[in-house]
Amino acid sequence: MNFEISKEPIDTQSIIDKVIQREAGAITTFIGTVRELTAGKKTLYLIYEAYESMAVKKLEQIGREIEERWTGAKVAISHRVGKLEITDIAVVIAVSTPHRADSYEANRYAIERIKEIVPIWKKEHWEDGEEWIGNQLETVAYPTGKPEESDLDE
Amino acid sequence: MNKVMFFAHLRDAVGEESVSVDLTGKTVAEAKAILSEQHGINLETVMTAVNEEFAGDDDVLSDGDVVAFIPPVSGG
Numbered sequence: 381m382n383f384e385i386s387k388e389p390i391d392t393q394s395i396i397d398k399v400i401q402r403e404a405g406a407i408t409t410f411i412g413t414v415r416e417l418t419a420g421k422k423t424l425y426l427i428y429e430a431y432e433s434m435a436v437k438k439l440e441q442i443g444r445e446i447e448e449r450w451t452g453a454k455v456a457i458s459h460r461v462g463k464l465e466i467t468d469i470a471v472v473i474a475v476s477t478p479h480r481a482d483s484y485e486a487n488r489y490a491i492e493r494i495k496e497i498v499p500i501w502k503k504e505h506w507e508d509g510e511e512w513i514g515n516q517l518e519t520v521a522y523p524t525g526k527p528e529e530s531d532l533d534e
Numbered sequence: 535m536n537k538v539m540f541f542a543h544l545r546d547a548v549g550e551e552s553v554s555v556d557l558t559g560k561t562v563a564e565a566k567a568i569l570s571e572q573h574g575i576n577l578e579t580v581m582t583a584v585n586e587e588f589a590g591d592d593d594v595l596s597d598g599d600v601v602a603f604i605p606p607v608s609g610g
Contacts, residue, residue: 412610428609429541429542430609431539431541431583431586431602431604433586434583434586434587434602435609437586437587459609459610470609470610471609471610491610494609494610495607495608495609495610496607497588497607498607498609499541499583499602499604499607499609500607500608500609500610501541501542501605501607501608501609502608502609503542512542512543512546512605512608513608514542514605514606514607514608
């Protein structure tokens with residue numbers, strides 16, 4: 381299970397262990413954490429929610445995309461759901477590759493793709509309210525009703 | 535019949551995680567119009583998944599297809 385949605389705190393080392401391979405000369409690990417201040421506003425805690433079965437499929441898709449683009453890459457991703465406090469780990473991405481440049485690039489690619497195609501949402505809770513992020517501002521619009529062709533699986 | 539799933543602010547607005555509606559033969563765009571009308575929600579900027587894969591507005595739904603409305607995501 382290299383790609384998973386986790387209801388429990390993520391053990392970073394266990395994600396790294398999944399990508400260990402004799403061919404690798406580098407492992408990069410990205411750890412996404414809950415930030416207290418966003419645009420000067422203080423977050424008390426977050427709730428992450430996922431369409432779990434589809435989210436796992438989309439994480440697997442990202443893994444396949446990386447293995448196609450960066451030869452010899454091995455990927456593991458875990459994303460947390462539920463209530464997270466400030467500094468808690470929301471996501472861990474581990475990528476191993478034969479050479480370090482690929483490992484950095486592929487890892488960056490994974491987090492950017494998560495923010496595009498994986499059905500996970502966060503609700504921010506502040507002292508004076510709460511809001512699902514990525515909704516009312518409608519900063520991301522899909523005029524055709526779907527993501528661009530490149531976002532679709534095969 | 536079709537299961538239609540809602541997430542994030544859409545679920546809060548509808549008050550249910552899913553509803554059962556017959557959308558057989560309808561396009562995704564038609565399904566959006568029907569559900570918008572029934573629940574008073576705006577689905578214009580929302581993506582649609584059919585059987586856990588992103589679908590286009592012109593795709594036609596079959597009996598038993600699971601439809602999910604996917605608001606802009608905010609994971610990571």
